[in-house]
Amino acid sequence: MKSAPDRQQGVVYTASRLVAEAGATFSPGAVAVADGSVLLAGTAADVLRAAPAGFHRMEFPGAAIVPGLVNAHVHLQIPRFTDDAGMALPIPNSFVDWILRVIAWRLGAPPASLAGNFRSAAAEALSFGTTTVGEIAGPDLSPYDGCPLRARVFAEGIGFAPHVASEVLALVGAAIDRLEKISAGNPLVQAGVSPHTLYTVGERLLRSLAELAAAKGLPACLHLAESTPETAFLSDGGGEIASRLYPAVGKDVSWFRGLGRTIPAYLAEAGLLREGVLLAHAVHLARPEIDALRAGGARFVLCPRSNAAHGNGAPDVTHFVDAKIPFALGTDSLGSVADLSPWEEMRGARSLYKGKKKDAVLCRELFRACTEHGAAALGLPGGILAPGEPADFSIVDDPGGDGDRFFRDLVEKTDRANVRLTVVAGRTAHAAA
Numbered sequence: 526m527k528s529a530p531d532r533q534q535g536v537v538y539t540a541s542r543l544v545a546e547a548g549a550t551f552s553p554g555a556v557a558v559a560d561g562s563v564l565l566a567g568t569a570a571d572v573l574r575a576a577p578a579g580f581h582r583m584e585f586p587g588a589a590i591v592p593g594l595v596n597a598h599v600h601l602q603i604p605r606f607t608d609d610a611g612m613a614l615p616i617p618n619s620f621v622d623w624i625l626r627v628i629a630w631r632l633g634a635p636p637a638s639l640a641g642n643f644r645s646a647a648a649e650a651l652s653f654g655t656t657t658v659g660e661i662a663g664p665d666l667s668p669y670d671g672c673p674l675r676a677r678v679f680a681e682g683i684g685f686a687p688h689v690a691s692e693v694l695a696l697v698g699a700a701i702d703r704l705e706k707i708s709a710g711n712p713l714v715q716a717g718v719s720p721h722t723l724y725t726v727g728e729r730l731l732r733s734l735a736e737l738a739a740a741k742g743l744p745a746c747l748h749l750a751e752s753t754p755e756t757a758f759l760s761d762g763g764g765e766i767a768s769r770l771y772p773a774v775g776k777d778v779s780w781f782r783g784l785g786r787t788i789p790a791y792l793a794e795a796g797l798l799r800e801g802v803l804l805a806h807a808v809h810l811a812r813p814e815i816d817a818l819r820a821g822g823a824r825f826v827l828c829p830r831s832n833a834a835h836g837n838g839a840p841d842v843t844h845f846v847d848a849k850i851p852f853a854l855g856t857d858s859l860g861s862v863a864d865l866s867p868w869e870e871m872r873g874a875r876s877l878y879k880g881k882k883k884d885a886v887l888c889r890e891l892f893r894a895c896t897e898h899g900a901a902a903l904g905l906p907g908g909i910l911a912p913g914e915p916a917d918f919s920i921v922d923d924p925g926g927d928g929d930r931f932f933r934d935l936v937e938k939t940d941r942a943n944v945r946l947t948v949v950a951g952r953t954a955h956a957a958a
């Protein structure tokens with residue numbers, strides 16, 4: 526057991542097990558929390574012995590304290606899309622039709638609905654034991670003032686033609702300024718920069734956004750290699766994005782003839798292949814491309830359920846796991862998936878793995894993807910429970926078992942109904958009814 530300096534007051538949470546990180550569990554286990562941070566983490570006996578006098582004690586028999594889950598790719602202001610009768614709309618067969626639906630929503634959504642969407646999605650995320658998100662900023666920045674999750678909020682820029690680059694850059698810069706003010710009042714929120722995709726952000730804007738992120742020392746997140754229309758457009762300027770998406774929004778991209786370089790080379794030239802760059806989806810990439818992007822410092826967030834829902838294929842989970850390329854998992858928005866369950870996302874990734882690793886070992890790695898690697902991908906603290914780390918954790922039903930088998934059962938059996946408590950920065954953010 527390791528310990529940080531004593532604090533005056535706090536709480537000791539004890540449970541049948543503590544998962545301090547994917548590599549370390551203690552049974553029975555405990556964490557002592559003060560001032561929003563972990564003060565002690567280890568066996569219940571050690572923590573209780575070392576905890577300062579006067580700490581409150583909360584006991585959770587039959588439960589495991591686990592690091593808060595990290596849902597590294599969400600859009601919490603995008604709602605479930607329903608018809609007038611409130612029935613879920615089926616996801617269109619064509620990914621371009623899907624993008625057009627999101628554009629229509631964004632143009633037509635009542636401004637007041639966005640904060641409500643955000644609050645209900647944030648509450649849903651917490652109910653699954655999620656404490657941390659990688660959020661693509663919605664149109665309304667005001668709800669991030671009260672964001673109850675630890676969040677990297679990426680201000681998004683979209684603009685393909687060179688002449689719009691300076692205007693979009695100014696908008697993103699203003700959004701970053703606003704997010705930095707929000708962060709001064711709500712330290713759970715940290716800003717980031719998101720060039721939307723390579724088919725919606727032209728080279729001039731891409732370079733400008735990369736420079737902005739570098740100048741401010743902020744991470745950047747980019748949707749990459751999500752669909753076959755994207756790949757077609759980037760290779761020669763053709764396909765559905767040229768023939769249907771851009772005409773539908775009244776923009777001429779006939780001048781674009783493709784990137785003319787590999788994706789890793791293009792990102793490197795634009796200044797977006799470095800530590801602190803997060804690539805979302807990464808479905809349509811060959812293994813050497815994934816390896817080159819990783820060698821350049823990029824990290825990845827995979828969203829297997831969203832990709833399946835859109836018929837976009839599947840990320841190469843086997844390669845990421847077997848080549849030991851760290852990756853995070855994300856649900857994407859409620860417009861694409863039925864719920865914001867990282868547990869379901871882990872199960873989705875589990876079903877895609879075709880390598881030789883034992884299932885139980887794989888499940889431990891997927892849990893690491895949703896905790897430690899998720900936090901690292903977002904450049905945020907947490908993902909493990911150790912002295913000095915934020916007190917971001919969840920308390921879930923302990924499925925039993927030891928070693929890797931525990932992680933297999935945890936991943937297999939856990940969902941919202943098993944989450945008893947979610948704590949962010951030492952404060953209860955969700956408690957089961």
Ligand SMILES: [Zn+2]
Nearest residue numbers: 600748805857
């Ligand atoms: Zn997305």
